[in-house]
Amino acid sequence: MRRVVVTGLGVVAPNGADVPSFTQSIRQGQSGIRVIPQLMDWNLGCWVAGWPQLEEGVLSAYFTENTLKALKSTNVIYGCVAATQAWLDAGLTIDPDTVDWDTGCVFGTTSCDTTVMREAVNTIDRMESRRLGTRFIEQTMFSGVCAYVGGLLGLGNQVSANASACATGTESILLAYDRIRHGYANRMVAGSAESASPHIWAASDAMRIITRRSNPTPETASRPMSATAAGFVPSSGAGALILEERDMAIARGARIYAEIKGGYTNSGGQRDGGTMTAPSPAGVRRCIERAMELSDIKAADVDLICGHLTSTFADKVEVRSWATVLDRWGADFPYINSLKSMIGHCLGAAGSIESVAAILQLHHGFVHPSINCEDPHPEIEALISPSRIPAQLIEQEINTVIKANFGFGDVNSCIVFTKP
Structure with a gap:
């Protein structure tokens, strides 16, 4: 089987809409959560969410004026x-006249933008369906993101697109990894996106x-692993990775962030x-175990766990x-954090x-803080030392x-990244 490496990263997150600003934010433990006035106006219980801020004019670099x-x-x-950030970060160029037959894309999402829907x-109810225009279907189909990416690059x-609830992003990386590993492609764009949809957030509030x-x-x-955690904070954004066959990446002199050793879904x-909304512990443990087996790593090799932790x-x-799978407890437990x-x-x-955050920590040699966990849950503190949950940046x-990641529908996805 061929080896697969990561050569490009791209991110649009609530605390950074490009890799440099995102890296700085996670190193500093900077939150991107803010009050969303629309949620207040709707009289919801939760008024806060993560909504990425793109600078004015940034989209003109990616789309034509008509689009x-x-x-x-x-x-x-x-x-x-x-995806375009990741492509350029990998040192690749965009040729408007050439098809790259050896490069593909797996880009997932859980739902279309409900605001657009x-x-x-409302337009149809007003009997004005002609006002929908010609761009409506492509923006609401699940494969819309990957179709746009495929055309841009x-x-x-x-x-193609995948959809596996909260496990969608890591699953997309593993699907792309397998395609390269088995020789069906030499390079893949892998990632996922989630729309800023207050209507979906309102359903979670209900x-x-x-x-x-x-x-x-x-x-x-947002307080993962905290005794005072009271539910997750809804958010939106996108992450993208460029995966390449290792020898080809080396031959073209590409910067290699990490190697994907393996994974499992x-x-x-x-x-x-x-249940539909809660993962089976047995399924989670089996997913982790198989990911480690297929990656040929031992429990003692693990330096950092970037958990799901909601x-x-x-x-x-x-x-x-x-802790059970690794059989590492107390102060022997690896560092664990939650973006x-x-x-x-x-x-x-x-x-x-x-995954972008995990790779950045691996590449640059740091562990980002898992903020708002100054009061670890007692049942977690009984398993691992609080010192393994970093409150500050660790170089x-x-x-x-x-x-x-573990998602609704009791689906799991686990991936192992190592230094190249």
């Missing part, structure tokens, strides 16, 4: 910006699975404690699963944005990182 006039879908916008429904290999306690102080709202079958009751269950403490839960985009060489 921009009709483009309203935020997941398409975020995905295209992140709502506007369309001229990709001629597989161009389920009472998002926090309602920190409206006055948004930056403290599975489901807990919604049995033994697993600020819900599942955090303590997740930490127990990690969601700074940006909230980006749903379908979570795995790709968090330290990292050789092996495990990144995992």
Whole structure:
């Protein structure tokens, strides 16, 4: 099997809409959570969310003026910006007249932009369907993001979308990894995007699975592994990686951020404690175990766990699963952090944005703080030393990182990144 490396990164996150600013933010533990006036106006319990801020005029570098006039879908916008960032970061060029038959794209999302859908429904209800224009369908289909990316970059290999709830991002990376590993492609754009959709956030608010306690102080709202965690913070954005066959990347002199050693996706079958909304501990443990086996790493090799860790009751269950599989407890446990403490839960985009953060820590040699965990949950503190949850930036060489995500439907995805 061929070896696969990461040569480019792109990100649109609530605390940084490009890799340099995102890197600075996660090093400093800077939150991107803020009050969203629309949520206040709707009288929801939670007023805070993560909404990336793109600088005015930045989109003109990616889209023509005519396209921009009709483009309203935020997941398409975020995905295209992140993917193009990653492409250029990898030292690749965009040729408007050439098809790259050896490069493809797997770019996932959990839902289309509901704001665009709502506007369309209202337009139809007013009997003005002709006003929908010619760009509506391509912005609402699940493959819309990857289709736009494929056209921007001229990709001629597989161009498709995946959707596996919160596991979508890491799963997209593994799907692209397998395509290169088996020789079906030499290079792939992998990632995921989530639209800024207050309507989806309102549905989560109705389920009472998002926090309602920190409206006055948004930056403290997302509290993974904390005793005072009260639900996740909804968020949006996109992350993208350029994956390449290792020897080809070396031959062209590409900068290599990390090597993908392997990974695994599975489901807990919604049995033994697993439900539509809660992961089965047995399924989670099996996913981690198989990812490590397929990556040929041992428990002692793991320096850092970039967990799913959403600020819900599942955090303590997740930490127990990690400790059980690794058989490392107390102060022997690896460092563990959660990017969601700074940006909230980006749903379908979570795995790709968090993978970008994991790779940056590996490449630059640091562990970013997991903020708002000054009061670790007692059941977590009984398993691991609080010192393994970094409250401040740690400058330290990292050789092996495990990144995992667990989603609605009891689906799991786990991936292992190492230094090249």
